[in-house]
Amino acid sequence: MTEQVAVQVTDESDLDLRRAAALIREVPDFPEPGVLFRDISPMLADGAGLRSVVSALGRDCEFDVVAGVEARGFLVGAAVAQAFGTGVIGLRKPGKLPVVADRVDYALEYGRATLELPADTLRPGQRVLIVDDVLATGGTLGAACRLVRQAGAEVAAAAVVLELTALEGRDKLMGEEVRALLQA
Numbered sequence: 082m083t084e085q086v087a088v089q090v091t092d093e094s095d096l097d098l099r100r101a102a103a104l105i106r107e108v109p110d111f112p113e114p115g116v117l118f119r120d121i122s123p124m125l126a127d128g129a130g131l132r133s134v135v136s137a138l139g140r141d142c143e144f145d146v147v148a149g150v151e152a153r154g155f156l157v158g159a160a161v162a163q164a165f166g167t168g169v170i171g172l173r174k175p176g177k178l179p180v181v182a183d184r185v186d187y188a189l190e191y192g193r194a195t196l197e198l199p200a201d202t203l204r205p206g207q208r209v210l211i212v213d214d215v216l217a218t219g220g221t222l223g224a225a226c227r228l229v230r231q232a233g234a235e236v237a238a239a240a241v242v243l244e245l246t247a248l249e250g251r252d253k254l255m256g257e258e259v260r261a262l263l264q265a
């Protein structure tokens with residue numbers, strides 16, 4: 082069973098985002114018992130919703146390239162890159178890339194994971210906007226930031242659609258500019 086959930090829009094003057102946020106739903110016990118899953122799929126499937134998310138994620142930020150985190154970060158990250166005229170890099174789960182530049186292991190809210198940077202994508206000195214859908218425990222964005230820095234590039238910001246504040250993921254991202262459009 083699914084239900085609508087109220088989330089806070091961090092920039093309350095963004096009316097388009099407020100309308101989009103109403104499309105998020107929460108699903109109890111997915112992907113395993115005890116996890117309350119926030120599903121942003123209906124928001125991204127809505128044209129106005131996707132547009133509001135994309136413009137808010139890239140607004141007032143100087144970046145040379147976007148790094149989107151597999152898998153839902155690919156959807157949003159590629160759209161941000163296209164809208165702001167940059168390229169996009171996919172930070173991938175293991176076993177997908179033919180040539181790996183670097184990898185980082187990390188803990189998730191439900192399990193462990195690894196992120197890999199594709200070879201010949203990120204150049205030293207580039208300013209990277211890291212994009213993902215959700216900030217939960219912060220393990221994923223922390224790993225993404227490490228991959229970027231280990232490549233000699235800079236993190237312009239780590240930007241997510243939704244931050245789950247109770248999981249305190251921001252604490253793992255000390256020193257990074259963290260941008261969350263919505264909070265629950």
Ligand SMILES: O=P(O)(O)OC[C@H]1O[C@H](OP(=O)(O)OP(=O)(O)O)[C@H](O)[C@@H]1O
Nearest residue numbers: 151152153190215216217218219220221
């Ligand atoms: O802050 P954290 O605790 O690290 O969690 C956030 C991550 O968890 C989800 O990824 P997941 O690997 O579940 O999947 P996806 O492939 O469906 O995007 C979400 O898309 C974030 O990437």
Ligand SMILES: Nc1ncnc2[nH]cnc12
Nearest residue numbers: 117118119120190215217
């Ligand atoms: N509770 C959650 N809802 C949606 N995406 C997530 N990613 C990690 N935890 C999540």
